[in-house]
Each structure stands twice: as C-alpha cells, then as structure tokens.
Amino acid sequence: MSRLKIITEKKSKPYMSLSPKKVANNKTLRRKRIWWAYLFILPQLLFFLVFTIYPIVMSYVYSVFDWPGIGPLDDFAGLENYTRVLKDPSFWNAFKNTFIYMAGVTLLLLPTSLLLAIALNNVLKKSSVFxxxxxxxxxxTTTAIVGIVMRKVFSSTGVLNEFLMAIGLIDEPHNWxxxxxxxxxxLIVIGAWKFFGMMMVYWLAGLQTLPKDVLEAASMDGCNLWQKLRHVIVPILLPVAMVILLLCVSSSLHVFDLVLTLTGGGPYxxxxxxxxxxxxxxxxxDSGLPSMGYASAAGVVFGLAVFAVILLLGWLIRRTKQS
Incomplete structure (x- = not known):
C-alpha cells in the first residue's frame, strides 16, 4: 500500500467514525450559534427599522398628502407638494447653499487634515497624543453649543472685533x-473645524499602514516631502482618501444645528x-399651520439628490480600487 493511501485513510477515519448522533449534535450546535448571532443583531436591527426605515417610508407617504402633522391623512394631494417644491425659488436657494457648504467644507477639510496627519505621523510623534x-x-462638542459660542465670537461686540481693534487692523466693529x-x-470654516479631528484620525490610520521600505526607498532616491506626498503617499492612500471623501460629503450635506444657532439661515x-x-x-x-406633507416632499427630493451623489462617489471608489 502506498504512503499516500495510508495517510488518506488515517485522515478519513475520524470523519468516517462519526455517528449519526454526533452529526446531529454538531448541526444543533451550529443552529444555536446562528440563533445567538441573530439575537445579538436584533436590537440594532430594530433600531434601524424604527428610526431609519420607518421614517423614510412614512416621509414618502406624507409627501402625497396635505397634512399639518396632526389628525388623519384624509386630504390626498398627489404630486402637488412635489410641484410646489420644484417651483419654489427658496428651495433651490437652500439646495444651492447646501452644496456650496458641502464643497467648501470638503475642499478645505481634506488637504488640511492630511497635512496635519502627516506632521503628527512624522514630525510631532512625541506630542502626537496631545x-x-x-x-x-x-x-x-455639541454642534449647537459651537454655533452659539461662535455667534458671540463673530458678533459686532464679540471677541474677534475687540482683538482686531486692539491690534489696529480695524477702526470700528464689523458685523461678520x-x-x-x-x-x-x-460657516464653512467652522464646519470644517468641527470635523477636522475625525478626518485627521482617519488619515493617521491610513498613514500608519504605509510600507516603510517604500518611503525609505523614496528618501534614498532624493525625494523631498512634496515629492513623497505627490508620488508615493497620495497614490497609495487613494482608496482611503475616497472613503474619507465619502464620509466628508455625506456628513456635510446634512447641516442643521450649526446653521440654526450660528446664522439662522441669514442674512437674507x-x-x-x-x-x-x-x-x-x-x-x-411663518404663518398658519405646519405643512408636514410639503416638508416631507422637500425631504424626499433632497434625499434623492443626496442618494445620487453617494452613488456617484461609490462608483468612483470602486473604479479607484479596481485601478
């Protein structure tokens, strides 16, 4: 008998010796493990269904009714709310401002957080934790508190005006x-500052995965910091950058408490x-009863626009990973 056949027989004996009772016990044990896994997932699944899926579904339902937010849904409006939203210049003004804010925060946040992450990862290692x-x-820090404090700072009688007048840059208070x-x-600068630390941590996590031999080879070839950043660090971290971009865009498209407490949507x-x-x-x-149906229609329109942007970014991320 060949050695291969002997080894095969030895390896197959334990499996062949399993009784039907043991096989059934193993299957029962696997089922119990699966049920335990579902049990641990259940609370999060319930929260997701109640606080995410249910509001989304009901917003579509409310959007086709002329409903003030209380009472029965008996005044069917069809697509009238959507027509009013799409014809309202105020909605498109808010839509434009939202995307201006998103673009400004993203363009300011990504490069500055990357540069500071590189500094903390290389130059300021000893005080990196601080x-x-x-x-x-x-x-x-709560965003509403940030907005209230910054409103005081940038007001006509705020700290900024007092400081600028003290050093002689301005002669009289300015209503910023x-x-x-x-x-x-x-608004853009404060929004970027609010999420600066989070994006910096993401960049740091990506920088710590960079292969040291590649960076050492670049140094031996005489590359300076800018050349390393352009030809080594950014190309390697491009998949990480796309994920950070997705997080930055999705978070900055929904800004409410900062605008409400800082500017209230003004001026004008x-x-x-x-x-x-x-x-x-x-x-x-401003007058009359609330219009929950109209607000739901505006939310649906904006939600579909955000969904399209996220899909586009997801497609770019997949293309980046494939290339």
Missing amino acids: YRTIFFLPVV LGSPTSAMII YSTDVVDLYIFRFAFNP
Missing part, C-alpha cells in the same frame, strides 16, 4: 455674520440650507 486630543475635542459672503465663509437667506428649509415648513411655519 495634538490628537486637542484637534478631536470639537468633534465631541451680517454679510452674505462672510457669513457663508465663516444667504446661508439657508435644505434641512433648515424643511424645519421651517414642518415645525416653525
């Missing part, structure tokens, strides 16, 4: 939030965003 803590503090241009710039609706627009019609109408 700087990470400092820059991550705005992330865990009273100009449409400066109000949007301030120059910082009005879709979330605030929906809030005004759903809970704080």
Whole structure:
C-alpha cells in the first residue's frame, strides 16, 4: 500500500467514525450559534427599522398628502407638494447653499487634515497624543453649543472685533455674520473645524499602514516631502482618501444645528440650507399651520439628490480600487 493511501485513510477515519448522533449534535450546535448571532443583531436591527426605515417610508407617504402633522391623512394631494417644491425659488436657494457648504467644507477639510496627519505621523510623534486630543475635542462638542459660542465670537461686540481693534487692523466693529459672503465663509470654516479631528484620525490610520521600505526607498532616491506626498503617499492612500471623501460629503450635506444657532439661515437667506428649509415648513411655519406633507416632499427630493451623489462617489471608489 502506498504512503499516500495510508495517510488518506488515517485522515478519513475520524470523519468516517462519526455517528449519526454526533452529526446531529454538531448541526444543533451550529443552529444555536446562528440563533445567538441573530439575537445579538436584533436590537440594532430594530433600531434601524424604527428610526431609519420607518421614517423614510412614512416621509414618502406624507409627501402625497396635505397634512399639518396632526389628525388623519384624509386630504390626498398627489404630486402637488412635489410641484410646489420644484417651483419654489427658496428651495433651490437652500439646495444651492447646501452644496456650496458641502464643497467648501470638503475642499478645505481634506488637504488640511492630511497635512496635519502627516506632521503628527512624522514630525510631532512625541506630542502626537496631545495634538490628537486637542484637534478631536470639537468633534465631541455639541454642534449647537459651537454655533452659539461662535455667534458671540463673530458678533459686532464679540471677541474677534475687540482683538482686531486692539491690534489696529480695524477702526470700528464689523458685523461678520451680517454679510452674505462672510457669513457663508465663516460657516464653512467652522464646519470644517468641527470635523477636522475625525478626518485627521482617519488619515493617521491610513498613514500608519504605509510600507516603510517604500518611503525609505523614496528618501534614498532624493525625494523631498512634496515629492513623497505627490508620488508615493497620495497614490497609495487613494482608496482611503475616497472613503474619507465619502464620509466628508455625506456628513456635510446634512447641516442643521450649526446653521440654526450660528446664522439662522441669514442674512437674507444667504446661508439657508435644505434641512433648515424643511424645519421651517414642518415645525416653525411663518404663518398658519405646519405643512408636514410639503416638508416631507422637500425631504424626499433632497434625499434623492443626496442618494445620487453617494452613488456617484461609490462608483468612483470602486473604479479607484479596481485601478
């Protein structure tokens, strides 16, 4: 008998010796493990269904009714709410401002957080924990509190005006939030600062996976920091960058509490965003009863636009990974 046949027989004997009772016990054990897994998933699944799926489904239902938010759904409006939303210039103004805010925050946040992550990963290693803590503090600070504090800072009697007048840069107080241009710039800068620490941590996680031999080879070839960043670090971290881009875009498209507490959508609706627009019609109408149906229609339209943007970014991420 050949050696291969002997080894095969020895290996197959334990499996051949299993009794039907043991096989049944193994199957029962596997079923129990599967049920335990489903049991652990169940709470999160219930939260997802109740607080995500159910509101999305009901927003589509409410959007075809002229409903104030209380009482029965008996006034069917069809597509009238959608027609009003698409014809409303205020909605498209809020839509435009939302995407301007998203683009500004993304373009400001991605490169600056990458550069600081590189500095913490290479130059400031000894004090990296301290700087990470400092820059991550705005992330865990309530956005509404940030907006209230920054409103005081940029007001006519705020700290910024007092400081600029003290050093002689301005002669009289300036209403920074009273100009449409400066109000949007301030909103973008504060929004980027709020999420700066989170994106920096993501970049740091990606930088720590870089192969050291590649960086050492680049140094031996005489590459400076800019050449390393352009030809080595960014190409290797491109898949990570696309994920960070997706997170940055999806988070900055939904800005409500910062706008509400900082500018209130002003001046002259120059910082009005879709979330605030929906809030005004759903809970704080200028006159008359709330219009939950109309607000739901606006939410559906904006949600579909955001979904299209996320799909586009997902397609870019897949293309990047494939290449």
